Structure formats: structure tokens, C-alpha cells
Amino acid sequence: MSVEAEPMPQTTGMLKLPATAVLLAGLKRRALDVARVIVPPLISLAVLLAIWELAFSGKGASLPPPSKVVADTWELIAHPFFDRGGLDKGLALHIFESLKRVAVGFSIASLAGVLLGVLIGSSSLAYRGLDPIFQVLRTVPPLAWLPIALAAFRESQPAAIFVIAVTAVWPVMLNTAVGIRNIPQDYRNVARVLRLNPLEFFFKITLPATVPYIFTGLKIGIGLSWLAIVAAEMLVGGVGIGFFLWDSWNSSLISEIILALIYIGLVGLLLDRVITWAGRLIGGPGTF
Amino acid sequence: MNRPYLQIDNVGMVFDTAKGSFTALVDVNLKVARGEVISIIGHSGCGKSTLLNIVAGLTRNTSGVLLLDGKEIDSPGPDRAVVFQNHSLLPWLSVYGNVKLAVDKVLSARMDRRQRHDWTVHNLELVGMGHALDKRPHEISGGMKQRVGIARALAMEPKVLLMDEPFGALDALTRATLQDTLMDIQAKLGNTVIIITHDVDEAVLLSDRIVMMTNGPSARIGEICEVALPRPRRRLELTENPEYLRARGAVMRFLYERQRHPKAA
Numbered sequence: 001m002s003v004e005a006e007p008m009p010q011t012t013g014m015l016k017l018p019a020t021a022v023l024l025a026g027l028k029r030r031a032l033d034v035a036r037v038i039v040p041p042l043i044s045l046a047v048l049l050a051i052w053e054l055a056f057s058g059k060g061a062s063l064p065p066p067s068k069v070v071a072d073t074w075e076l077i078a079h080p081f082f083d084r085g086g087l088d089k090g091l092a093l094h095i096f097e098s099l100k101r102v103a104v105g106f107s108i109a110s111l112a113g114v115l116l117g118v119l120i121g122s123s124s125l126a127y128r129g130l131d132p133i134f135q136v137l138r139t140v141p142p143l144a145w146l147p148i149a150l151a152a153f154r155e156s157q158p159a160a161i162f163v164i165a166v167t168a169v170w171p172v173m174l175n176t177a178v179g180i181r182n183i184p185q186d187y188r189n190v191a192r193v194l195r196l197n198p199l200e201f202f203f204k205i206t207l208p209a210t211v212p213y214i215f216t217g218l219k220i221g222i223g224l225s226w227l228a229i230v231a232a233e234m235l236v237g238g239v240g241i242g243f244f245l246w247d248s249w250n251s252s253l254i255s256e257i258i259l260a261l262i263y264i265g266l267v268g269l270l271l272d273r274v275i276t277w278a279g280r281l282i283g284g285p286g287t288f
Numbered sequence: 289m290n291r292p293y294l295q296i297d298n299v300g301m302v303f304d305t306a307k308g309s310f311t312a313l314v315d316v317n318l319k320v321a322r323g324e325v326i327s328i329i330g331h332s333g334c335g336k337s338t339l340l341n342i343v344a345g346l347t348r349n350t351s352g353v354l355l356l357d358g359k360e361i362d363s364p365g366p367d368r369a370v371v372f373q374n375h376s377l378l379p380w381l382s383v384y385g386n387v388k389l390a391v392d393k394v395l396s397a398r399m400d401r402r403q404r405h406d407w408t409v410h411n412l413e414l415v416g417m418g419h420a421l422d423k424r425p426h427e428i429s430g431g432m433k434q435r436v437g438i439a440r441a442l443a444m445e446p447k448v449l450l451m452d453e454p455f456g457a458l459d460a461l462t463r464a465t466l467q468d469t470l471m472d473i474q475a476k477l478g479n480t481v482i483i484i485t486h487d488v489d490e491a492v493l494l495s496d497r498i499v500m501m502t503n504g505p506s507a508r509i510g511e512i513c514e515v516a517l518p519r520p521r522r523r524l525e526l527t528e529n530p531e532y533l534r535a536r537g538a539v540m541r542f543l544y545e546r547q548r549h550p551k552a553a
Contacts, residue, residue, distance in 0.1 A: 184376075186376035187378065189370070189376065192364040193344065193365065193369060194366060194390055194444075196393065208378070208381075
């Protein structure tokens with residue numbers, strides 16, 4: 001290493017001018033690329049904030065303007081991790097609690113959805129038997145499950161998790177089933193010529209061929225989970241961003257409500273991106 | 289050679305459809321010798337793919353019997369490897385992975401890991417794809433995909449290599465190089481090949497015999513044309529060859545005089 005390091009300065013010295021020029025040009029191009037992505041949304045955001053500021057800065061406006069939101073909630077923005085015990089916690093901790101519920105509920109939904117999807121996708125008898133029931137159940141709104149879940153579990157935590165699971169399971173299941181039904185005949189023929197047994201067929205053909213469909217379902221599912229958890233937490237209480245939102249309303253802290261909405265939106269986007277990223281990782285590029 | 293290698297005896301195919309039964313093939317009789325290259329030609333809808341699928345075992349014939357090397361054909365198997373028209377490579381596997389899947393499944397009883405790896409690479413090198421082992425199917429051209437499809441089929445060491453319009457989707461130049469590759473490999477390994485085509489020149493160039501099918505429904509073998517050209521065949525030398533022109537003429541007359549396509553008439 002150190003031996004080879006000797007002649008290095010010479011070479012860089014000779015190539016110094018062009019190398020720097022190339023480096024600068026590359027940096028410039030990268031900066032332009034980044035600007036192309038970042039500048040337009042920044043402009044629209046600024047316009048939106050300006051309109052909001054103008055519309056609600058008069059006396060007696062029903063909602064606070066953005067400047068007031070920031071001023072009111074600066075303590076919350078600056079200290080996301082404070083914990084004064086009980087329900088008086090920073091926003092990051094509320095969101096963390098909500099995410100924990102989503103993680104459990106969504107995991108259950110994913111597992112059950114893929115298994116049920118494989119079942120109704122590969123057996124037409126199972127499809128004919130179960131599909132009508134699923135079609136009815138999947139139209140039930142998430143919150144409509146909450147009372148029955150509370151009655152069944154007698155506790156708010158498992159009830160909230162059940163609501164998430166039952167909301168997210170349908171898109172995962174239906175997309176998995178569609179994926180299995182859409183396995184091209186060619187792949188089946190290849191499997192038949194090779195005489196793959198059912199187990200080999202499942203792991204070598206069915207599963208990889210269905211991964212893009214499963215992840216489409218998971219993406220829809222994670223979005224619905226996040227919708228459901230906020231709504232469920234508003235009703236069941238406890239630590240969580242949904243509870244925080246409802247608590248702010250009860251205390252008439254409109255600025256905190258607005259801040260919570262922004263955080264909910266950002267976390268929802270983040271969840272969506274995480275699933276997309278996981279799908280690319282597992283399904284290879286071109287999955288989405 | 290008294291007993292034919294592949295024997296197709298009175299094979300018929302009737303499909304049950306929603307609109308009643310549809311007779312695709314009647315009384316197909318064909319004997320194929322070991323190492324022979326047969327092409328099946330006919331207008332679309334003449335049941336040539338159905339016949340190939342029956343030999344492959346992917347479709348069960350409703351009448352008649354097929355024997356390959358003395359054993360009845362009743363299900364698909366690697367002894368009748370198929371090269372599909374649209375390559376049918378699994379997109380989530382690499383070029384190597386696609387061939388390896390077949391090698392692992394078919395030859396694991398005979399070969400250990402090391403041998404299976406070498407055999408996979410060997411077959412890909414045979415079709416000229418040794419440079420692209422780690423590429424995914426979507427990263428290579430149509431002709432290359434078809435080469436990998438051929439490597440996968442060859443790697444199973446089939447008794448009969450079945451090819452369903454293997455070069456139909458390729459441009460003329462790519463098709464010509466692949467035909468040459470196929471002839472080279474066949475000369476080296478002595479494979480028995482059945483190839484479906486609708487290209488007269490391809491049929492004459494590649495085959496020892498050309499099986500011409502009448503128009504469907506109820507298609508049958510109309511004529512069989514022997515192509516008595518010595519191998520190796522070089523396409524440039526054949527353009528003026530009287531035997532080439534005779535065989536070509538015979539197939540053309542069959543297709544465009546005697547069996548004009550109903551829709552074209």
C-alpha cells in the first residue's frame with residue numbers, strides 16, 4: 001500500500017488540470033440533476049404555503065396560518081423524543097408506537113394474505129368456495145371492524161392490530177391470487193417437461209413469478225394499514241399518533257393537529273417507499 | 289435400423305370445446321430414425337404445433353399411439369426437451385440459472401454438483417453464450433434468448449429435440465446464424481430433431497425430410513419430401529443446387545397450389 005503510494009502524486013500532478021475539470025463537470029451535472037428533482041416541488045410548496053398564509057392570517061380565521069403553526073408547535077418539532085410519562089410524549093414516540101402496531105398487524109396480514117392468495121389462486125374449488133365470502137368481507141370499512149374486535153379481544157391493543165390486519169389482508173390476498181393465475185402457460189410447460197414436483201413448482205416457478213403481484217398487494221396493504229391505524233387509535237386511545245391527533249382536537253390545539261397531519265403523511269410516504277424498495281430488492285430491478 | 293426411433297401411429301386429436309368437438313388431427317403416421325432431422329411445415333392452423341405438443345406429451349392424443357425408443361409417450365419428460373417459440377426463459381433466473389435448473393432437475397442422479405456446473409457451462413458455450421452466464425433474460429437479445437433455450441433443451445440430453453418455430457420471431461440475419469449453429473451442433477451430437485416451421489428455406493436447409501401438413505381442421509400429413517443434400521450444408525452453395533431447388537419447389541407447390549390457405553384464397 002505505502003510502497004505503491006509513492007509514485008501516485010506524480011500521476012495526479014500531471015493529470016491535475018483535466019482531472020479537476022472532469023470532476024467539476026461531473027459535479028455540475030449531478031447538481032443539475034438533483035436540482036431538476038428538488039426545485040419544482042419546492043416551488044409548489046412555497047406557493048401553497050404562501051396562499052395558506054394569506055388566506056388565514058386575518059383576524060378571526062378558523063385555522064392558523066403556517067407561521068403560527070410553526071410558532072405554536074416549535075416545542076414539539078424541536079423535541080420529538082421527550083417523555084414526561086403517561087400519554088405526554090414527543091411526536092416521534094407516538095409515531096413509533098403506531099408503527100409498532102402497524103408492523104404487527106401488517107405482518108399478520110401479509111402472511112395470511114399470501115397464504116390465502118396462494119390457496120384461492122391455485123385451487124379453483126377454493127376460489128369458488130371462498131371468493132364470494134371475501135368479496136363481501138373486503139367491502140367492510142376498517143373502523144366497522146373495531147367494535148367486534150373490541151368485543152372479541154376485550155382489550156384495545158389487539159383490537160387495533162386486528163383492524164390493521166383485516167384491512168390490509170384483502171389487497172395482498174387478491175393480488176397474490178391474480179399473480180398465480182397469471183403464471184404464463186410457457187412456465188407451466190417448462191415445469192412439465194422438467195417434471196418438477198408440486199413443491200419444486202411452488203418454490204421455483206409460482207413464488208418467483210408471483211413476487212411482483214405480491215408486492216403490489218403489499219404496497220396497497222401498507223397504505224391501508226396506515227389509514228386504519230390512525231383512525232383506530234383515535235377511538236381506542238393509548239399512545240399513538242391517532243390518539244395524539246384526537247387529543248389535540250379535544251384540547252383545541254389546531255396547530256398540533258396540522259403538525260400531526262404532516263407527520264402522518266410523511267410516514268405514510270416513507271412506508272410506501274420502504275415496500276417498493278423491498279420489492280425491488282427481492283424481485284430484482286423492473287419489478288415496479 | 290429395423291425399428292424406428294420415434295414412431296407415430298394413427299395419431300388423432302379431437303378437442304372438446306364449448307362449441308362442440310373440434311378435430312385437429314387425423315391419422316398421422318410418421319417414423320423417425322435416430323439422428324434424423326425432420327421439419328413439419330404447413331399453414332397456420334394446420335395442427336403442426338398440436339402434433340409437436342403431442343410428441344412432447346404436453347397434449348394427450350385422443351387416438352393412436354406414440355413410441356419413443358420402444359416406450360409409449362404418455363406424459364411430458366426431459367427425454368423430449370422442447371425449445372419454445374418465445375424462448376420461455378424464467379425472467380428471475382440468470383442465463384446460467386435457467387440452464388442449471390434443468391440440469392439440476394434432470395441429471396442430479398448421474399452428476400455431482402461440480403459436474404452439473406461444468407455441464408451447464410459446457411452447453412451454454414456450445415450455443416455461443418458462454419460470455420453471458422450472469423445476464424438476465426431481459427438483458428439479452430431475442431436471438432440470444434433462443435440460444436439459451438436451445439442450451440437448456442440440449443442440456444437435458446433429450447432423445448428427441450422438439451423445436452416449435454424456434455426462429456420464427458427473429459430477424460432474417462439472426463435466424464440464419466442460429467440455423468447454422470443448430471446444424472453445427474446437430475452434426476456434432478447427432479441429435480434427433482423435430483422442428484416446426486413455416487419457412488420453406490429453413491425447412492429445406494435443415495431437414496432430412498420435410499413433413500407437409502394439409503390445412504385444418506382434420507389436418508393430416510399430405511406429403512413427405514426427402515432432402516438428399518449432403519451435410520455439412522452451406523447456404524450459399526445451395527442457392528443454385530438442383531436438389532435444393534427441387535425440394536424447395538416441391539414444398540412451395542404443396543403449400544401454395546395444393547394447400548392454399550383458405551383465408552388467402
